[in-house]
Amino acid sequence: MLFRLGYRRSFYKTKSQLLFQRGLKNSIKVSNPLAVWSLNLSKNILKGIFWFYGSAIVIGLTGYSVASYYIDEKFPKNWSVLSKIYGKLAIINQDFMENDKISEEFLIKCLKTFKDTPNLPDDKFQLLNLKELESKDTQWKSSYINMILRLAIIKFEKNDLVNSKKLLLYVINLPIDLGSIDLKSKGMRIMxxxxxxxxxxxxxxxxxLDDLRYIEYYKSNLKFKSLGSNLISIDSEYYEEIYQILLELGKLYATTEKTKSLEIFINLLENFDQNSNFPNNxxxxxxxxxxxxxxLLYSKGLIHKSIEWNLNSFNESFGxxxxxxxxxxxxxxxKNLIQLYKEDNQPDKAIKYEKLLTGLKAPHNSNVQSLL
Structure with missing residues (x-):
């Protein structure tokens, strides 16, 4: 209702490089299938290395070294060199450079390295079937799943819901202990x-609800008021995933079970007010x-209570x-106050807040609609 709370580089060959490559093409003819495969693989690895170190220059060597070290911890040793390079470039572009377009290209390149599909176009790949995946060790499978989850998230951000859903269903049907907790949680919220x-x-x-219990299982300091409850205990640790899940759950129940929705939002507000573990930035x-x-109070016919809460919200946010x-x-x-005062036969106050709304200047363009 209110807000949403998650360049291509060109490389030019020199004249000498072009002449050298032409010379190679004219002088070397490879016909053996194994040799052709090896030559193509070598070219792909060289391309990957070229992209890898080219990115280091673009990002900046210091920042790139930190990012590179951090990502090294996440890849299994038995991945190929090319898989690691493409995977690393995908993560750097997604997490550090925030360039989803380039990240998507490298995620697809990475996933293509795990299954030979020469007849597929560059932007297509084939997922491993269950038998193929079961033959891999746990770390291998987890890293593979993380690549799929990252691609699913990007597809969703691009509004490609069909392919995002296909990728997420593939992952969700696999054992719960595989893949990043954060990525899987985000994947369930996207679903x-x-x-x-x-x-x-x-x-x-x-x-x-599955996402809620999934995070609860892995976060030992997360406490709910009772077993199976959706309400957080006042002494619980804060986890961003739980806040996002409960926010979405509260908005869902606002259309189906308003009392549950009200309980969730009041519980979140109490924790942000009283729980020292919750952020206040x-x-x-x-x-x-x-x-x-x-x-929600308005939907229950409590207009005066609704005015009180909206007025309180306005006084806090306006500054x-x-x-x-x-x-x-x-x-x-x-917007809510204007409509509420009109319905409560207080036209003077409605006009007052209409003037305030008209005089507001946005940091940049926004389009906000009410649920009223």
């Missing part, structure tokens, strides 16, 4: 969003939760409205 887009609200709820979160609560997220919350609370 929930895709299901919601398909108007399959039952599956949306199932994916979010994002000044938009508490006002945003108050807007959600105000809208920080130079921040984009806080601006979104401010706009939303103002």
């Amino acid at each position: 929930a969003k895709i299901s919601k887009h398909e108007n399959d609200l039952k599956s949306t709820e199932s994916y979010l 994002d000044k938009s979160i508490k006002p945003m939760l108050k807007v959600y609560i105000g809208e 920080n409205s130079k921040d984009l997220n806080s601006f979104y919350v401010t706009v939303q609370s103002l």
